Amino acid sequence: MLEVIEKGIEKIAAAPPCVRRRDGTDAGRRVVVSTVVLGMALLGTAIPRIGALALSAQETPPTTIEPGSSWVDPEHGHRIFRLTGSGATHAYSYWTALNADNSMLFGYTGEPTLWDVEFRDTTVAVTNQRPAFSGGVQLYWEGFFWSRSNPDEGWGTLSTTSNSRLYRYDMATQTPTLIKDFDADSRFSSMFGSGVYLWQLQTGHLQERFAASVRNSSGTVVGVVVWDRTTDDLWTYETPAGEAIDEAHVSNHERYVYIILEGRQSQILDLSDGSLSPILDRSAGHPDMLDTEAIHAGDNGALGYSLVSPYDTRTIFDWPDRTVPGNEHTSTIRHGWIYSSVYGTDGTRDVIYRVRPDGTEWEILARHFSHTGSYSHIPFGAVTYDGQYVVFNSDWGGGQVDIYAVRAGEGEDIPAQVTGVEVKVQN
Amino acid sequence: MTTGSFLLDVAPARYLRRIGGAFSVGALALLAAGCEAGVLGPADSAAADIWVGWDRQSDPSVAEYVVYVGTDPDEPQDAVVVEAPTDSVTIRGLEQGRYYVAVSAVSARGVEGPLSEQVSVDVQ
Numbered sequence: 169m170l171e172v173i174e175k176g177i178e179k180i181a182a183a184p185p186c187v188r189r190r191d192g193t194d195a196g197r198r199v200v201v202s203t204v205v206l207g208m209a210l211l212g213t214a215i216p217r218i219g220a221l222a223l224s225a226q227e228t229p230p231t232t233i234e235p236g237s238s239w240v241d242p243e244h245g246h247r248i249f250r251l252t253g254s255g256a257t258h259a260y261s262y263w264t265a266l267n268a269d270n271s272m273l274f275g276y277t278g279e280p281t282l283w284d285v286e287f288r289d290t291t292v293a294v295t296n297q298r299p300a301f302s303g304g305v306q307l308y309w310e311g312f313f314w315s316r317s318n319p320d321e322g323w324g325t326l327s328t329t330s331n332s333r334l335y336r337y338d339m340a341t342q343t344p345t346l347i348k349d350f351d352a353d354s355r356f357s358s359m360f361g362s363g364v365y366l367w368q369l370q371t372g373h374l375q376e377r378f379a380a381s382v383r384n385s386s387g388t389v390v391g392v393v394v395w396d397r398t399t400d401d402l403w404t405y406e407t408p409a410g411e412a413i414d415e416a417h418v419s420n421h422e423r424y425v426y427i428i429l430e431g432r433q434s435q436i437l438d439l440s441d442g443s444l445s446p447i448l449d450r451s452a453g454h455p456d457m458l459d460t461e462a463i464h465a466g467d468n469g470a471l472g473y474s475l476v477s478p479y480d481t482r483t484i485f486d487w488p489d490r491t492v493p494g495n496e497h498t499s500t501i502r503h504g505w506i507y508s509s510v511y512g513t514d515g516t517r518d519v520i521y522r523v524r525p526d527g528t529e530w531e532i533l534a535r536h537f538s539h540t541g542s543y544s545h546i547p548f549g550a551v552t553y554d555g556q557y558v559v560f561n562s563d564w565g566g567g568q569v570d571i572y573a574v575r576a577g578e579g580e581d582i583p584a585q586v587t588g589v590e591v592k593v594q595n
Numbered sequence: 596m597t598t599g600s601f602l603l604d605v606a607p608a609r610y611l612r613r614i615g616g617a618f619s620v621g622a623l624a625l626l627a628a629g630c631e632a633g634v635l636g637p638a639d640s641a642a643a644d645i646w647v648g649w650d651r652q653s654d655p656s657v658a659e660y661v662v663y664v665g666t667d668p669d670e671p672q673d674a675v676v677v678e679a680p681t682d683s684v685t686i687r688g689l690e691q692g693r694y695y696v697a698v699s700a701v702s703a704r705g706v707e708g709p710l711s712e713q714v715s716v717d718v719q
Contacts, residue, residue, distance in 0.1 A: 269709075295664065317669055503707060554709040583657050583700035583708030588650030591696050591716040593643055 174432045213282050229537040229565045238290050241574075246533045248559075249292045251571040257544055257561045258571050259310050261509070262370060262417075262456065262498045265559040265571065270317040272339060273559075274300060276573055280309040282339060287557075291571070301327075305344035307335060311369035323347075323378065324589065325366035329385055332356065332366045334378060334395070348395055359404040360369070360390055368415050372422035372457065377439065379416040379425050389413040394425055394439065396459070405437060405444075420459040427461040428455075436478050447478040456499045456506070458525065465508035470523050484527040487517065501525075501566035502555040507576070508548030509536060509560055520549045520558055520574060534574040538562035545569055551576065642690050643718045648683035649698045649711065660700040662686075668695045668713060676701075689718045 213221035233239045235253025240246070256275045258265035264306040265274055266285065273283040273294065280300035286293040301307055307324030315321040320340040325334040332350035337343070350356040350366070366380040367389070367516040378395045382510055392413060394403040407413050423438040426447065433446040447462070454463040455473070462473045463484070484506070505522040518538065523530035536547040538561060547560035557573040564570070647662055662675040662684055678683050679700075695715075697710045 528684055583654060583702050584652060585709045586649050586652065586660065586698040586700050586711040588648075589696065589698050589711045589714050590648045591694075591714045592646045592648075593718055594646055 173556055176309075229535075232564065236291055236294060238292065241534045244532050244534050247290070247575045248534055249287070249573045249575070251285065251292060251294050251573055252277075252283070252558070255568050256571050257569055258548065258550060259312070260548045260561055261550045263310070263312060264314050264550050265551055266573075267314045267319045267322070267339075268316055268553050270312070270552055270554065270557065273571065274309075274312060274314065274322070274339075276309050280307070280312070288399045290534060292351055301337070301344075302342050303344060305335060305337075307337060307344075308367070308369075311367065312337075312594060313369060313371055313375070314553070316373065316375055320371065323369065323371070323375070325369050325380060329365050329383075329387075330363050332360075332364055332382065332393075334366065334369070334380075347397055348415060353402060356393060356404065359406060360384075360393075364390065366393070369442070370418050371414055372418040372484070373420045374422050377418055377422040379418050381413060381415060392425070392427055392437075392439070394417045394418075400428065401439075403437065403439060403442060405435070408432075417455060417457050417462065419457045419462075419475060424457075424460070426455065426462050426475065436475050445478045446477070447473055448481050456501045458501060458587070463499055463501060463506050463525070465523065466505050470499070470508065470527070472525070484525065485523050485530060500549065500551045500558075502551045502553065505551075505555070505557055505576075507533075507549055507551045509547040509558075511536075511538070511546070520547065520560060522576065523538065533576055536560050536562050536572075537564050538569075539566045569593065608631065610714055642688040643719065644687040645689060645694065645696070645716055646683060646685045647696055647698070651682040652700055653682050654700075656702045657700045661699045661701060663697045663699070663710070665695055666692055668715070691718055693717050 197244045233250040238249045258275045282300040284296040306327040312324040334348040334373045336345045370379045381389045392405040412430040417426040427435045436445045469486040475481035509520045511518045521532045556577040697713045698707045
C-alpha cells in the first residue's frame with residue numbers, strides 16, 4: 169500500500185473525475201506539502217507544537233507495564249503496549265517488526281523469533297512464540313523485510329558467511345523460496361568473487377528492487393548489490409579503497425540507492441542510468457527514504473537530503489536546545505509523518521516523535537524509558553506499514569529489554585480498513 | 596495514447612477529485628484534464644464496465660475513498676478518488692482481463708487507512 173506521501177491528493181474543488189497512476193516519479197514531496205496544506209486549510213490553522221520542548225530529564229517510569237497490557241502516558245496521551253515479557257528485541261527502524269496486518273511480530277530472543285499478535289483496545293495478545301525459521305533455511309534476523317501486501321510473507325538473505333542468496337519466506341507455512349542465487353550470477357561473482365555473503369537487506373515501497381551490503385568472509389563490507397526481482401537487472405558498487413560502507417537504502421519508488429560511506433561523502437546511485445553522485449555529508453544516525461529525498465531525523469532535528477540534487481539539503485525542524493550531545497536516532501516514514509526515536513546523553517530527549525515532512529507539525533508520541541547504555545537498548549522505533557503502531561525496544565528504566573509498541577493512531581485520524589468491497593461486471 | 600476509453604461514473608452522483616494528469620497504463624488510457632463528471636469520453640464498444648461498492652464508514656473524519664484498480668495483484672496501477680460518503684463507483688471501458696480492486700479510506704487530513712481485502716474480477 170502506498171502512503172499519503174505518494175498518493176498525490178491534490179484538493180481541487182469540484183474537479184472532474186480522473187484517475188492516476190500510482191508510480192508518479194516525483195509525487196512524494198509535492199504531495200506531502202499539498203496534504204499538509206489541506207489539513208491546515210480544513211482545520212483553519214496548522215497545529216504546530218514546536219515550542220513545547222521543555223523536556224525534563226527522563227526519570228524512572230511511573231509504572232511497569234505487564235506483558236500483554238498497556239498504559240497511557242499521561243504526558244503525551246498515547247497508549248503503550250508491552251508485547252514481550254521474557255526479553256526480546258526487534259531489529260531496527262527500517263524493518264517493521266510487525267507484518268502487513270500487525271498479526272505477527274518478528275524479533276530476536278537469541279534467535280530469530282516469531283509471535284502471533286492480536287491488538288485490542290487496551291490489551292494485546294502475544295502468543296505462540298516460536299523460531300522464525302524452523303526449516304533448513306535460516307535467514308538473517310537483521311534485514312528481514314515483511315511484505316507490504318502479504319501478511320504471511322517476507323524477504324531475507326541466507327544466514328551464512330559463504331553464500332549470497334535472497335529468499336522469499338512464507339512465515340505461516342515456514343516455506344522458503346529461493347528467488348536469487350547471486351553466486352550463480354556472473355555479474356555478481358565477477359565483482360565480488362566467491363565466499364561472500366549479503367547483509368542488511370533493504371528495499372523500497374514497491375519491494376521489487378533489493379539492495380544489500382556484500383561482506384567477505386572476515387565481515388568487511390566489500391560493496392553493495394542491487395537487484396530487481398521483476399527484470400533481473402543487477403547493479404554492483406565496490407567499496408572504494410580505504411573506505412568503508414555502512415549501509416545502502418532504496419528510495420520509495422526504487423529509483424535511487426543511497427550508499428552510506430563511513431568517513432567520506434556518501435553516494436547516490438541512480439538506477440535509471442547507473443550514474444553515481446556524491447551526496448552532501450550526512451548527519452549522524454540513520455536515514456529513511458522518501459521518493460527523492462533521504463531523511464535524517466533525530467539528531468538535533470530532522471534534515472532532508474535531496475537525491476536528485478545531491479548537494480541540496482533542508483532543515484525540516486530543529487530541536488530548540490542543541491546543547492545535549494551524543495544523540496542517536498532512527499527514523500521511518502509512513503502516512504505523511506516522519507517517525508524518529510531519539511535519546512540524549514542526559515535523558516532529556518529520550519522520546520519517540522513524529523514530524524510532518526514539511527516541518528509544520530510535530531508531536532511527541534511517548535517517552536521510551538530506555539536507558540541506552542548499550543546498543544541493544546536503543547529503541548529503534550519502527551512504525552508499522554499501516555502507521556498504527558511504532559514498535560520499539562526498551563529496558564523500561566534500566567531493566568530487561570523487551571519489545572513495546574506505542575499506538576500512533578490514537579489521537580490521530582487514521583481511517584479504519586474498508587470492508588465489504590464488492591465488484592461486479594456490467595454490460 | 597488513446598484518450599477517452601476509460602470512463603468513470605459515481606453513484607450517488609458526486610464528483611471525483613482530480614489527482615493526476617494524463618497518463619496511460621497498458622491498454623488503458625485516459626486524459627484526465629477536462630473530463631466531465633462521470634464521463635471521460637466515449638467508451639470502447641469492445642470494453643466492459645465494473646461496478647465497485649464498499650461499506651460506507653461511519654467515521655466522520657473519513658473524507659475520501661481511494662479505489663485501486665489494476666491487472667497486477669501485487670501493485671494496482673490506477674487509483675480513483677471519490678469523496679465520502681460515496682460508497683460505489685463504476686469504472687467503464689475496461690478491456691478484457693483480470694482486474695484486482697482494493698479500497699482505502701482517507702481522512703480529511705490526508706491520512707490513508709489500510710487497504711481493504713483485494714477483490715478480483717474477470718472482464719470478458
